Amino acid sequence: xxxxxxxxxxxxxxxxxxxxxxxxxxxxxxxxxxxxxxxxxxxxxxxxxxxxxxxxxxxxxxxxxxxxxxxxxxxxxxxxxxxxxxxxxxxxxxxxxxxxxxxxxxxxxxxxxxxxxxxxxxxxxxxxxxxxxxxxxxxxxxxxxxxxxxxxxxxxxxxxxxxxxxxxxxxxxxxxxxxxxxxxxxxxxxxxxxxxxxxxxxxxxxxxxxxxxxxxxxxxxxxxxxxxxxxxxxxxxxxxxxxxxxxxxxxxxxxxxxxxxxxxxxxxxxxxxxxxxxxxxxxxxxxxxxxxxxxxxxxxxxxxxxxxxxxxxxxxxxxxxxxxxxxxxxxxxxxxxxxxxxxxxxxxxxxxxxxxxxxxxxxxxxxxxxxxxxxxxxxxxxxxxxxxxxxxxxxxxxxxxxxxxxxxxxxxxxxxxxxx
Amino acid sequence: xxxxxxxxxxxxxxxxxxxxxxxxxxxxxxxxxxxxxxxxxxxxxxxxxxxxxxxxxxxxxxxxxxxxxxxxxxxxxxxxxxxxxxxxxxxxxxxxxxxxxxxxxxxxxxxxxxxxxxxxxxxxxxxxxxxxxxxxxxxxxxxxxxxxxxxxxxxxxxxxxxxxxxxxxxxxxxxxxxxxxxxxxxxxxxxxxxxxxxxxxxxxxxxxxxxxxxxxxxxxxxxxxxxxxxxxxxxxxxxxxxxxxxxxxxxxxxxxxxxxxxxxxxxxxxxxxxxxxxxxxx
Numbered sequence: 171x172x173x174x175x176x177x178x179x180x181x182x183x184x185x186x187x188x189x190x191x192x193x194x195x196x197x198x199x200x201x202x203x204x205x206x207x208x209x210x211x212x213x214x215x216x217x218x219x220x221x222x223x224x225x226x227x228x229x230x231x232x233x234x235x236x237x238x239x240x241x242x243x244x245x246x247x248x249x250x251x252x253x254x255x256x257x258x259x260x261x262x263x264x265x266x267x268x269x270x271x272x273x274x275x276x277x278x279x280x281x282x283x284x285x286x287x288x289x290x291x292x293x294x295x296x297x298x299x300x301x302x303x304x305x306x307x308x309x310x311x312x313x314x315x316x317x318x319x320x321x322x323x324x325x326x327x328x329x330x331x332x333x334x335x336x337x338x339x340x341x342x343x344x345x346x347x348x349x350x351x352x353x354x355x356x357x358x359x360x361x362x363x364x365x366x367x368x369x370x371x372x373x374x375x376x377x378x379x380x381x382x383x384x385x386x387x388x389x390x391x392x393x394x395x396x397x398x399x400x401x402x403x404x405x406x407x408x409x410x411x412x413x414x415x416x417x418x419x420x421x422x423x424x425x426x427x428x429x430x431x432x433x434x435x436x437x438x439x440x441x442x443x444x445x446x447x448x449x450x451x452x453x454x455x456x457x458x459x460x461x462x463x464x465x466x467x468x469x470x471x472x473x474x475x476x477x478x479x480x481x482x483x484x485x486x487x488x489x490x491x492x493x494x495x496x497x498x499x500x501x502x503x504x505x506x507x508x509x510x511x512x513x514x515x516x517x518x519x520x521x522x523x524x525x526x527x528x529x530x531x532x533x534x535x536x537x538x539x540x541x542x543x544x545x546x547x548x549x550x551x552x553x554x555x556x557x558x559x560x561x562x563x564x565x566x567x568x569x570x571x572x573x574x575x576x577x578x579x580x581x582x583x584x585x586x587x588x589x590x
Numbered sequence: 591x592x593x594x595x596x597x598x599x600x601x602x603x604x605x606x607x608x609x610x611x612x613x614x615x616x617x618x619x620x621x622x623x624x625x626x627x628x629x630x631x632x633x634x635x636x637x638x639x640x641x642x643x644x645x646x647x648x649x650x651x652x653x654x655x656x657x658x659x660x661x662x663x664x665x666x667x668x669x670x671x672x673x674x675x676x677x678x679x680x681x682x683x684x685x686x687x688x689x690x691x692x693x694x695x696x697x698x699x700x701x702x703x704x705x706x707x708x709x710x711x712x713x714x715x716x717x718x719x720x721x722x723x724x725x726x727x728x729x730x731x732x733x734x735x736x737x738x739x740x741x742x743x744x745x746x747x748x749x750x751x752x753x754x755x756x757x758x759x760x761x762x763x764x765x766x767x768x769x770x771x772x773x774x775x776x777x778x779x780x781x782x783x784x785x786x787x788x789x790x791x792x793x794x795x796x797x798x799x800x801x802x803x804x805x806x807x808x809x810x811x812x813x814x815x816x817x818x819x820x821x822x823x824x825x826x827x828x829x830x831x832x833x834x835x836x837x838x839x840x841x842x843x844x845x846x847x848x849x850x851x852x853x854x855x856x857x858x859x860x861x862x863x864x865x866x867x868x869x870x871x872x
């Protein structure tokens with residue numbers, strides 16, 4: 171790898187990692203990226219993944235030794251804030267079994283499954299981490315189980331409250347003097363979506379829309395080129411008028427539809443036509459909007475291509491297909507930017523807003539042009555001052571900057587002072 | 591250069607943190623019945639759907655909740671000395687209730703109270719869709735406050751005890767109260783803000799009752815039992831009362847057979863702007 175290549179890669183990594191880029195961070199980012207890629211692959215394969223929340227595995231039953239002075243401690247005398255207790259216990263519960271040290275004032279802590287026999291009494295509070303608590307005897311304080319269930323068997327007595335964090339309380343006939351609470355685990359990380367997954371999904375959506383519009387546009391060019399060109403020319407030559415018409419058309423779309431329905435209902439025979447009329451009206455509206463948008467893309471592509479030709483660029487096949495593809499790329503550029511950078515706070519929303527606005531503007535103008543030109547049947551607003559048969563494609567070819575050199579007319583050579 | 595731009599964009603994307611999303615968590619709280627005779631319950635519920643009904647025997651109360659952990663904290667605290675329980679959710683952002691989008695409505699709660707204890711119930715609802723089935727509960731007092739919610743309060747079965755009073759206060763809300771006679775409340779007061787109120791006064795009234803109805807702007811529908819004698823004292827501004835079939839004396843309207851009726855409902859109706867509709871039921 172050459173030096174400037176390495177420099178660029180390092181810059182990319184530094185921008186990507188806003189914190190101080192330590193080896194651990196880099197490894198973490200790589201891990202997240204790989205995990206995201208696997209998530210995408212699983213989504214594409216239709217795998218649902220494991221719906222269960224991530225939980226700590228059960229531990230070997232053992233007592234937890236009290237922590238030394240200043241070490242971790244948890245007060246179980248008040249269980250009315252289970253989320254606060256969960257926040258305190260979560261890091262302790264995730265520690266390796268042998269390293270856990272925890273003080274429970276006025277009580278004891280256990281790791282793994284724990285059972286209180288029918289002839290046993292636990293004085294004070296009881297905490298069970300990463301295991302189930304089965305109570306047959308007496309607990310004279312509060313009972314908390316983290317990552318496990320509490321089962322209160324017949325004859326069991328718990329004087330205080332019971333709290334199962336990431337588990338359930340099963341009362342099978344015992345007596346619970348206080349409240350029994352359960353706090354389920356937070357949903358699996360699938361609830362959150364990383365920017366990479368989001369971006370790739372949006373890019374896929376963008377490509378889907380681009381391909382769909384492209385196929386529709388190419389079909390329109392192949393089978394309705396004349397109409398498309400007239401609508402496109404209407405946009406080019408009467409943009410303002412087309413936009414105003416499109417705006418009015420949007421406003422009047424629903425009232426017109428209502429009038430159509432009412433009119434058909436009032437004329438008794440028209441009721442039979444009502445279902446067909448509704449379908450036809452909706453289809454026409456969709457065709458006008460989509461076709462108009464494609465015509466705008468065509469007009470935009472034509473303008474861009476002409477400018478390039480005028481600048482002397484060599485453009486192969488300057489035809490309607492090229493105009494459409496170029497125009498679609500230009501009109502959807504903002505959406506492409508949103509697909510890639512939409513996850514950026516504020517900027518993503520601004521790009522999205524701009525994309526919506528531009529799409530609406532172009533769609534409105536295209537819809538208006540389709541209405542003005544009667545779907546490409548009327549050339550009044552298309553700027554056709556001379557008949558089409560009089561038009562040539564000479565304008566497509568730029569005149570060389572230093573003029574056209576004169577050439578000899580073929581035929582017999584003539585002398586300026588006299589013929590042969 | 592295009593390749594480097596791609597590397598840069600990928601690094602930007604990969605380096606950013608995960609986007610936050612709404613996290614619904616399940617929480618439940620319950621307390622066994624240990625010979626209590628009275629319970630005061632405060633239910634606060636900001637957004638979502640709420641179903642409140644009598645609990646299974648053996649429970650003093652029980653709540654199952656699915657709540658938005660990013661914006662709310664579950665409430666479930668019992669004070670044994672005063673016999674008071676607080677249930678529902680409260681916002682993490684401090685006082686008051688806040689609803690930002692309709693996705694917050696996905697919260698749901700089911701709350702049950704024992705029918706064997708005298709229950710003083712205080713319910714405060716925000717942007718919630720609620721069904722309160724209070725039939726069969728030994729209701730001693732009811733205080734219901736709603737914000738921008740849609741609420742149905744139903745008394746399907748008679749109250750086994752006696753209710754001292756009911757106070758229902760609505761904001762910009764729709765509220766339907768059915769079979770209110772089964773509540774057996776001696777006094778009741780309804781304060782409507784903006785919205786629609788349907789008040790069905792049918793049910794097993796144990797004695798004469800007085801109701802105070804105040805509506806600001808909105809539509810009030812009164813469903814009255816034919817068996818009861820009803821007297822309505824009307825005061826209003828830009829509002830109307832359908833007087834057909836009533837005996838009128840000044841601003842007091844009396845239903846036919848008022849004097850001979852076994853039970854009497856004395857209603858004071860004050861409306862600012864809005865319409866009143868009367869429906870008679872058997």
